[in-house]
Amino acid sequence: MTSTQERAEDLDLPYDVFAKACPSRGTLEHVTGRWGGLTLGALHEGSLRFNELRRRIDGVSEKMLSQTLHALERDGLVHRDARPTNPPRVDYELTPLGREVAERLLALIHCVEGRMDDVLAARERYDGTRGTF
Amino acid sequence: MTSTQERAEDLDLPYDVFAKACPSRGTLEHVTGRWGGLTLGALHEGSLRFNELRRRIDGVSEKMLSQTLHALERDGLVHRDARPTNPPRVDYELTPLGREVAERLLALIHCVEGRMDDVLAARERYDGTRGTF
Numbered sequence: 001m002t003s004t005q006e007r008a009e010d011l012d013l014p015y016d017v018f019a020k021a022c023p024s025r026g027t028l029e030h031v032t033g034r035w036g037g038l039t040l041g042a043l044h045e046g047s048l049r050f051n052e053l054r055r056r057i058d059g060v061s062e063k064m065l066s067q068t069l070h071a072l073e074r075d076g077l078v079h080r081d082a083r084p085t086n087p088p089r090v091d092y093e094l095t096p097l098g099r100e101v102a103e104r105l106l107a108l109i110h111c112v113e114g115r116m117d118d119v120l121a122a123r124e125r126y127d128g129t130r131g132t133f
Numbered sequence: 134m135t136s137t138q139e140r141a142e143d144l145d146l147p148y149d150v151f152a153k154a155c156p157s158r159g160t161l162e163h164v165t166g167r168w169g170g171l172t173l174g175a176l177h178e179g180s181l182r183f184n185e186l187r188r189r190i191d192g193v194s195e196k197m198l199s200q201t202l203h204a205l206e207r208d209g210l211v212h213r214d215a216r217p218t219n220p221p222r223v224d225y226e227l228t229p230l231g232r233e234v235a236e237r238l239l240a241l242i243h244c245v246e247g248r249m250d251d252v253l254a255a256r257e258r259y260d261g262t263r264g265t266f
Binding site for chain 2: 014015016017018019020023024027028029031032033034037038041042056057058059073074075076077097100101104105107108109111112113114115116118119120121122123125126127
């Protein structure tokens, strides 16, 4: 038995992101992709309309935000609430499942933001070392 | 004051992944990118050599794994331990900072893996609804 097999059995889960063909890898990519993570993070603060989301996520294009929202809606993480008003009003909000995922993601985001001084210091050391070769 | 400004101030952090120019966004991408996340996850189990990592992360190419490791090493998350043996032996391991980040990331990965039945059920519902249009 390889150590990889042992590890998969330790986790005792039918899904394994380390396996190329496992669908959990695709969902992890939707959740942690360049825009997916920021979208979940923004919606954790409350429901938002499309253009509010665009403003909150600095740099996202209309097309990318639209694709991101579709993928998250299809995975059951985001709910699209379209109201038949005039003009029509569409709000996006997290589902209970999306909230669970977003909470883990925000813990990660806050950890990274909180340790950026160390990251930038490490980059300086790394670039300095490389410069001497 | 816009609600976005209020939110940024609530967090009281000098770094903000929602801002396009903030360096924390790049680090979040290294950590959550397609291969960065799996690399941190794999190294959380213990130090590994390059080829061990390649086998553990099903589907990664030599080039992509090499680029991923360089970015994580530069950010101070991974330590590259080269020993002058014959043949030379190179091990990769998490730094204490990398371990902190990897723990948050694994909580997210395990959350996604653990809820994949719900995700796949949501996808079936979504595709079924779309099919009727």
